[in-house]
Amino acid sequence: MNNDAVKKITFRVQRFDPEKDRKPHFQEFTVPVKRGTTVMEGLLYIKENLDSSLAFRTSCRMGVCGSCGMLINEYPHLACHTQVEEFHSDKLTLKPLPNMAIIKDLVPKLDTLFEHHKSVKPYIIREDKEEMEKPTAGYLQKPQQLDEYLQFTYCIKCGLCIAACPTSASDKAFLGPQALGQAYRYCADSRDEGQDFRYAIVEKDHAVWNCHFAAACSEACPKGVDPALGIQLLRKGVAAKALGIKKTAAPATLATPPALAKPKIDVPEFTVEPK
Amino acid sequence: MKNTYLQISQMITGALVAVLLAIHITVQQWFVVLGLLGIKVADPTTWGSMMERAHQGSWVGIYIALLAFGLFHALNGFRNILLEINLSALAIRILTGFIIAFGVIFLILGTYAPIALFSSYR
Known part of the structure; x- marks a missing residue:
């Protein structure tokens, strides 16, 4: 894909609002993506341009905080760490992480x-x-x-x-x-x-x-x-x-404070006088 | 450390069952294999041959051990599977008691036959 080429991808997102819905349902959004677009960027596009009520977690956007875990095409991924291109598909299905209760839409209860x-x-x-x-x-x-x-x-x-x-x-x-x-x-x-x-x-x-x-x-x-x-x-x-066959080593000892530590080699005194 | 001891016992009994079962299957089938090689030996599955083994202490020991280890391995494994369905503490206790009782009854029933046969010979 050319860096600037824009492609339309369908995001099929599981929606669930415990105050309104009895069970989860899916909603589709068309999202423009280009080379390097992450799933998180697609979700932010939906939230900013198509439906501001969509709920998902995000924070660092660089795979460090661990907030944006979700099922993407039935496999758990971090949305910010996963590019749309990886799936070679025109349709992505997004669901909250399984084995946990759902707070809302793509937000699992952790x-x-x-x-x-x-x-x-x-x-x-x-x-x-x-x-x-x-x-x-x-x-x-x-x-x-x-x-x-x-x-x-x-x-x-x-x-x-x-x-x-x-x-x-x-x-x-x-x-x-x-x-x-x-x-x-x-x-x-x-x-x-x-x-x-x-x-x-x-x-x-x-x-x-x-x-x-x-x-x-x-x-x-x-x-x-x-x-x-x-x-x-x-x-x-x-x-x-x-x-009763576990080898137990003595726990780590405290390091000598730097001020009391002896240098391994003789270091000459600092002799240059400040001007 | 109850669960750890149970798991270690599960692994040890699994290995022992494999060894004892291998002995049992080999003895039952080896005459077929030897027959294919042209060596004629007595059929170990005949009544006489089985009775002969039943009167040997080593075979009685092997079959009682196979029964005991097999029962423990099977019933403990069954209990492990059932424990994954989030039962209450009371239900687990009842289930464990039932499984132990089942195992003990079948061990007694299963050891009765070879011991009775062995004793009758003496």
Whole structure:
């Protein structure tokens, strides 16, 4: 497609207003698109020019905030991260993310996602409470230790993994790939001492052992995170703990404050006098 | 760690069932394979041959183990599937009790025959 060539694409959008509608229905809009036009830009065009009542979430418009997750042609995508051209079709069907309640039109209710996320204690837990309350320095971590969990820190909580997950579709109480992936992220962090708390949470019903390993979550993730891998590694950790064969390393120690740190090589004193 | 122990047991029993079932199927069919190779051996599916195995402690052990591991694997797997339909805590307890009772009854019934046969020989 030429950069300036404009093509007409039909956006078939699922509409649902809980105050007026009993069930969702579809409405079609014709949107002019050119090379590089994203689905989000198409939705903004509809809102600005065709129907201002259309509801959808948007914020960063560059695949960072995770607000605009939706089903585009029956597959979960971020609308701002997906170009219309990718589908090679004159018609796009847009629906809100499945496995979640609908607030309005393309806006899913993400409460469950955040409740599940919160339930796995997604933060560093340390026994030295005083240091946590009033930190005096950072914790030391080797690059290899960072690599253990780095990819899982890229999660933007968009909910696409949950929308793609077949277990989340059939088991509404399932913790879901997002929360389980984040549970692994913190368990694998060498600075953390909260493994036992998290293992007790993810070991319950509707959690780590209920994953069917379809790996649809990893395929859908727009940030390249592999929650299915995280769940398998979490299982390995939980099982090793239960069998008493889990290797536990000492938690990361505090880094020496820079003012007290000795340089590795002798650095000459600064001798140039200021003018 | 209840669920973890159940899942580990599910994996171990699955592997054991595969091994024991492989022994069972091989013994039942090996004479056919050997026959194709021109080696004539006794048919293990005849009444006499089965009775002979029933009087050997190792075979009684294998069949009771296959029954026990198979029952555990099947019933625990069935329970795992049912738990995905969001049952209440009470319903889960009743279901678990029913499944355990079912398994124990069938284990007793299933072990009775080989043990009775084995005992009658002695």
